[in-house]
Amino acid sequence: MAKKGKGARLVITLECTECRSNPDKRSNGVNRYTTMKNRRNTTARLELKKFCTHCNKHTIHKETK
Known part of the structure; x- marks a missing residue:
């Protein structure tokens, strides 16, 4: 059985x-x-370029807590 945690x-x-x-x-x-x-695999915070509907363009999106 697999451990849950x-x-x-x-x-x-x-x-x-x-x-x-x-x-x-x-x-x-x-x-x-x-x-x-x-x-x-990814210990650092992510930064991805995604489309922002408020800015109406592709911007960098950073990981938040």
């Missing part, structure tokens, strides 16, 4: 970096994505 995968949140500092965006708010990360 802390798995290697955990759910993380990616948040747009430009939404916080840009007052000239299309709409109010901060864009967030959720994804899964393997904590054994």
